[in-house]
Amino acid sequence: MEKEAGPETAGVRLDDPWDDVPAPGRGDQDGTGGAAALDASGAAGPDPRPSAADIYLEVHRSDAFREVRRRYRRFVAPAALAFLLWYLAYVVAATTAPALMARPVAGAVNVAMVAGLGQFLTTFLLTWAYARHARLRRDRAALDLRWDTQEMTRGLER
Structure with a gap:
């Protein structure tokens, strides 16, 4: 058989x-x-029942989603621009004003070394500020939006 x-x-x-x-x-x-x-x-x-695509479009058009995106952009755009300008100022100063960058600050430490270390410090401060901003301004709203979306998609077959 x-x-x-x-x-x-x-x-x-x-x-x-x-x-x-x-x-x-x-x-x-x-x-x-x-x-x-x-x-x-x-x-x-x-x-x-709505499809997953319908739910996606509904969430994408919701005021809560727009608010999370707005809060994200209001922090990221100025912070990224400020950091980029700070980095470009360092590069331009290093290439166009080598005498300024070679000026000693304390002992063997010169302006270029201080500015370079400032780049690292700025990176860490920006990372801390981003995490703090996300925790205080976006995480709760994004989590609420996620729970609402999961409730809408519950029972949909994949």
Whole structure:
């Protein structure tokens, strides 16, 4: 007695999480690759639940999402611009004013060394400020948005 090789016997389950888009006719009822929705009369019709794409668009257009993005941009854009200008000023000064950069500050330490160490210090301060800003201004709103999104997607088949 020979068993017919189907999806179950081939080692791939119909609910395989790695199988994002099942082949047409494999586990579906309507032949389009998705499960057919039945209305009250038993006839196939549109699925009343929103799709993941609809939920994504709804979240993307929400005021909460826009607020999180606005808070992010209000910190990152000026901070990145300020740091870039500070870095470029260091590079320009090092190339156009070598006498200034070679001027001693204390012993063997010169202006270039102080400015270079200032770059490191600025990087650490900016990292600390970013983490603090995210914790105080964005994390709670982003977490609330994430929970709302998970509630909307709960029950959706992937």
